[in-house]
Amino acid sequence: MGEIIQGRARTANARNDIVTGGIVLAATVMFVGTGGQLLSSTIAMLSGVGGGADRTLTIALLLNIALILFGWRRYRDLSNEVDERAAAEQRAQSLAIRDPLTGFYNRRALTEHGSALITRAFRRQKAVALLMLDLDHFKNVNDVHGHAVGDSLLRSVAAEIATIMPPSALTARLGGDEFACIFAFDHSHPDVVERVSQAVVSRLSQPFDVDGVHVHISVSCGIARSESDCNDVDSLMRRADIAMYAAKHQGRNRHSWFDASMERELHARNELEDGMRRGIPLGQFVPFYEQQIDLTTGRLHGFEMLARWEHPTRGLVSPEIFIPIAEETGMIADLSMAVMRQAFVEARNWDTSLTLSVNISPIQLKDPWLAQKIVKLLTETGFPATRLEVEITESSLFENLALAQSIVGSLKNQGIKLALDDFGTGYSSLAHLRALPFDRIKIDKSFVTSILDNPDSAAIVNAIAKLGDSLNLPVTAEGIEDAAIEERLRQLGCHKGQGWYYGKPMPVAATRTLLAERNLLPNARVTPVVVEAPIVAEIDGGGVAYEPLRRSA
Numbered sequence: 114m115g116e117i118i119q120g121r122a123r124t125a126n127a128r129n130d131i132v133t134g135g136i137v138l139a140a141t142v143m144f145v146g147t148g149g150q151l152l153s154s155t156i157a158m159l160s161g162v163g164g165g166a167d168r169t170l171t172i173a174l175l176l177n178i179a180l181i182l183f184g185w186r187r188y189r190d191l192s193n194e195v196d197e198r199a200a201a202e203q204r205a206q207s208l209a210i211r212d213p214l215t216g217f218y219n220r221r222a223l224t225e226h227g228s229a230l231i232t233r234a235f236r237r238q239k240a241v242a243l244l245m246l247d248l249d250h251f252k253n254v255n256d257v258h259g260h261a262v263g264d265s266l267l268r269s270v271a272a273e274i275a276t277i278m279p280p281s282a283l284t285a286r287l288g289g290d291e292f293a294c295i296f297a298f299d300h301s302h303p304d305v306v307e308r309v310s311q312a313v314v315s316r317l318s319q320p321f322d323v324d325g326v327h328v329h330i331s332v333s334c335g336i337a338r339s340e341s342d343c344n345d346v347d348s349l350m351r352r353a354d355i356a357m358y359a360a361k362h363q364g365r366n367r368h369s370w371f372d373a374s375m376e377r378e379l380h381a382r383n384e385l386e387d388g389m390r391r392g393i394p395l396g397q398f399v400p401f402y403e404q405q406i407d408l409t410t411g412r413l414h415g416f417e418m419l420a421r422w423e424h425p426t427r428g429l430v431s432p433e434i435f436i437p438i439a440e441e442t443g444m445i446a447d448l449s450m451a452v453m454r455q456a457f458v459e460a461r462n463w464d465t466s467l468t469l470s471v472n473i474s475p476i477q478l479k480d481p482w483l484a485q486k487i488v489k490l491l492t493e494t495g496f497p498a499t500r501l502e503v504e505i506t507e508s509s510l511f512e513n514l515a516l517a518q519s520i521v522g523s524l525k526n527q528g529i530k531l532a533l534d535d536f537g538t539g540y541s542s543l544a545h546l547r548a549l550p551f552d553r554i555k556i557d558k559s560f561v562t563s564i565l566d567n568p569d570s571a572a573i574v575n576a577i578a579k580l581g582d583s584l585n586l587p588v589t590a591e592g593i594e595d596a597a598i599e600e601r602l603r604q605l606g607c608h609k610g611q612g613w614y615y616g617k618p619m620p621v622a623a624t625r626t627l628l629a630e631r632n633l634l635p636n637a638r639v640t641p642v643v644v645e646a647p648i649v650a651e652i653d654g655g656g657v658a659y660e661p662l663r664r665s666a
Contacts, residue, residue: 212286214264215271223285227295227346230283231339234297241297241339242306243346245353246274246313248290249331249365258326265323266330277312279305293350303338310334310368318366331366333357338371355379386438388424393447398422400456401618404627405470405589405611408603413631415468415502417611418456419618420448436474445474450486457496459621464633470502470532475509481516484523491527498527504534504555514548521549532589537573546584554581558592558612564601571601578605 335357593612
């Protein structure tokens, strides 16, 4: 439509130019004719021969002069209009292919010009590399210093990238803080690509002085090279993008070459994510229960609820596989609430002396309505708040301690107990034990399992046990695997323990059987169910392999 309008405008302007030109030409011819006659009459009058210039001829001459002046002015205006139109068209063309902030190509232009570069490179028997660059922590710059500083930083980054890239390279800003660069190189010298990538990573990790502000960022760089099955811009960009995210997962501030295993892992992860989105509302995520034992009396004190995925074809999927995906995609809240609801309904039928512990993800702790959601679940299921213990990892408290205090306070007001989970593995701070009303400390299993072999682990466990005793906080030890570890923990003053020494996490049916055998399941008839050890999913060669869950009645 725009081209049609421009075409009509050009046609109209052309007509106007013809009309104006015709008027000027006619005025000029008339000026020559009338001017000649008037000049002859004037000369005759001065010589005393004639009677002077004709009045009509004089008026005609003046009109011709006016028309010529009008034509000249119109010509000047048209010339200026043509120049302005040409400049506007040039700006529009530039905006169509260039990023206005950095002057780099945009995505569309990179695809067009990159295809031409690939064609030329292949004719000269060259290979092509595409670098995908994503700035790390750029959002923090915008949040802290404002978008004006962020834009200035992007211009500075673009200037550094342009300086490092080979002269023949094409550079583009794809949007936000993402850049792409494509250039040709010799098949036998891939080290050239390596040096360029490392130079970019090294330079962008150095501080920038932007508008008087000192800022620090870094970059994650993904690299893809042309192959027989990857010989166009879109394929190179897709592979480089996969490699770039691999670099981010490896710790950022680095470069990573694309490998086929990355694509397999991505497909496997996407399959898991799709399966999770379908499985949560279908109830495929279920609670398993790990026993918590009173180390003084040996009595069953309660259970910790652990989420498991009973996949319809892959069997039992370990939380080490699906929890990170749930946290990255934001599904963790729905997943957690769905499993907690099932656990609350089941646990309300247990003996009233038994407690239930549930883990809260750091992502959930960012939700200001978390406490209300948990209390709502308790109300709907009828599970007593006094029998619930919520476990929070210490590392999750650092992002927003004030919000954590608000959530914890709301939970405590309902009678819910709180445990500081994985104590000693995160950013331990005694201030958190003082600022938040915890009821229990849990020692991470990495210290407990090595307590007999590693003097450092034994010293840490001993210190935490004494800390809990001095603060009047009971201590629970995770990861008890044998009687010797149990006895050692008992000597150190740990009050409660859990681990495979007491049995692996059990599904609902096996838990009911255990409780019925110990008379801890009032007014319930349970059919004994033997459940074999759950098989945990494992990663092998970039894929995900699963062994089905086996049950026998």
